[in-house]
Amino acid sequence: MSYSDYGDNDPIYGDDLADEDRESRPRLMLMGLRRSGKSSIQRVVFHKMSPTETLFLESTSKINKDNIHSFIDFQVWDFPGQMDFFDPTFDTTAIFGEVGALVFVIDSQDDYMEALAKLHATVVAAYRVNPSITFEVFIHKVDGLSEDYKIDTQRDIQQTTTDELADAGLENVQLAFYLTSIYDHSIFEAFSKVIQKLIPQLPTLENLLNILCANSGIEKAFLFDVISKIYIATDSSPVDSQSYEICSDMIDDGHNDYESSNGRQGNNHQQISGNDSSSQAVASISSRAGSLNNQPTQQTSGNHEAFSVIKMGNGTVLYLREVNKYLALICLLRAETFEKQGLIDYNVQCFKEAMDQVFELKRAERTRREMENQLMQQQQQQQQQQQHNGMYGHG
Numbered sequence: 001m002s003y004s005d006y007g008d009n010d011p012i013y014g015d016d017l018a019d020e021d022r023e024s025r026p027r028l029m030l031m032g033l034r035r036s037g038k039s040s041i042q043r044v045v046f047h048k049m050s051p052t053e054t055l056f057l058e059s060t061s062k063i064n065k066d067n068i069h070s071f072i073d074f075q076v077w078d079f080p081g082q083m084d085f086f087d088p089t090f091d092t093t094a095i096f097g098e099v100g101a102l103v104f105v106i107d108s109q110d111d112y113m114e115a116l117a118k119l120h121a122t123v124v125a126a127y128r129v130n131p132s133i134t135f136e137v138f139i140h141k142v143d144g145l146s147e148d149y150k151i152d153t154q155r156d157i158q159q160t161t162t163d164e165l166a167d168a169g170l171e172n173v174q175l176a177f178y179l180t181s182i183y184d185h186s187i188f189e190a191f192s193k194v195i196q197k198l199i200p201q202l203p204t205l206e207n208l209l210n211i212l213c214a215n216s217g218i219e220k221a222f223l224f225d226v227i228s229k230i231y232i233a234t235d236s237s238p239v240d241s242q243s244y245e246i247c248s249d250m251i252d253d254g255h256n257d258y259e260s261s262n263g264r265q266g267n268n269h270q271q272i273s274g275n276d277s278s279s280q281a282v283a284s285i286s287s288r289a290g291s292l293n294n295q296p297t298q299q300t301s302g303n304h305e306a307f308s309v310i311k312m313g314n315g316t317v318l319y320l321r322e323v324n325k326y327l328a329l330i331c332l333l334r335a336e337t338f339e340k341q342g343l344i345d346y347n348v349q350c351f352k353e354a355m356d357q358v359f360e361l362k363r364a365e366r367t368r369r370e371m372e373n374q375l376m377q378q379q380q381q382q383q384q385q386q387q388h389n390g391m392y393g394h395g
């Protein structure tokens with residue numbers, strides 16, 4: 001995955017959208033009041049900024065467009081806090097027209113009444129232009145709240161928002177609510193769920209993971225984007241946050257100082273990068289300090305793909321294998337099941353081949369569309385040339 005094009009010099013609002021922005025790649029917008037935490041979220045999730053560094057972020061003055069090139073290409077737009085829908089340069093049709101998801105960030109440590117009013121105005125404006133947007137509300141900075149207070153806050157925000165939308169005749173608009181913080185896994189988990197809604201292949205991926213789990217005795221399987229630590233799919237058994245955290249701790253992109261900055265320590269922090277330089281799927285083992293009596297063993301497969309196994313003291317095995325340069329498969333299974341490693345390796349290989357097919361089909365489809373466009377352009381040019389010749393009596 002590469003993260004490029006961060007911070008174009010565009011005007012504040014989207015009255016001058018580049019062609020690339022108009023492409024059909026899914027777009028995800030981060031909106032919310034000033035200092036609610038939008039830029040911090042974008043930097044921590046997609047640019048590996050450590051949470052404490054976000055203290056020094058400056059306020060955003062114009063839309064920052066971030067092109068994410070990964071298993072799917074998408075864009076993240078980070079908006080300035082105070083948006084004015086009545087500003088003549090705020091072109092709601094251009095801005096909301098092609099959005100996949102609108103993430104509205106609310107600072108839960110602050111008085112949130114103004115934020116709720118803004119959320120309401122934003123949903124109403126966006127829904128009018130584009131009813132297919134998915135609305136995602138991040139009740140953010142919950143690291144400062146007690147467990148009870150978190151639940152009360154979520155209930156209050158959810159209730160007020162849905163009541164007000166119903167009063168405005170928009171009871172059918174679906175909003176999803178998440179409790180998030182950049183200081184723990186919650187922001188990655190929430191982003192995983194948001195991104196998954198934008199992946200057209202999701203049902204296929206879930207199906208493949210279900211088959212893999214059923215045939216191999218695997219308890220839980222995640223398909224992770226190796227750089228962002230977002231999981232793009234999992235089998236359909238319920239996700240518990242602890243399994244997700246253990247699995248996501250197994251990934252490290254080699255530059256990642258997130259864990260140390262989080263105050264967590266990996267006492268078995270060993271890089272086992274595959275030597276394939278094209279691959280960014282570098283796995284490292286970072287087991288929780290002592291508590292689980294882990295016995296890491298690691299191997300790299302002959303073709304330099306990242307591969308690692310951690311046997312934990314509680315009889316659970318963590319199994320990681322690189323799927324392609326963007327994705328890694330991480331599975332949780334019982335130690336007894338892992339005795340049949342040959343079978344698991346074989347099934348995982350089949351899974352990888354099926355994944356290749358899913359993404360190969362997508363590539364083929366894109367190439368076909370590009371060729372069609374080219375052909376159409378050529379034909380148009382020819383037609384214009386013929387008209388031109390006819391007008392001036394040539395040929």
Ligand SMILES: Nc1nc2c(ncn2[C@@H]2O[C@H](COP(=O)(O)OP(=O)(O)OP(=O)(O)O)[C@@H](O)[C@H]2O)c(=O)[nH]1
Nearest residue numbers: 034035036037038039040054055059060081181182
């Ligand atoms: N405690 C806590 N602080 C956070 C969290 N996320 C962001 N912050 C802090 O909130 C402050 C504002 O963050 P920004 O990311 O600049 O906020 P923004 O929404 O982009 O603000 P504008 O660009 O002005 O709209 C920074 O000091 C961050 O460190 C979080 O999860 N928990």
Ligand SMILES: [Mg+2]
Nearest residue numbers: 038039059060
């Ligand atoms: Mg900002």
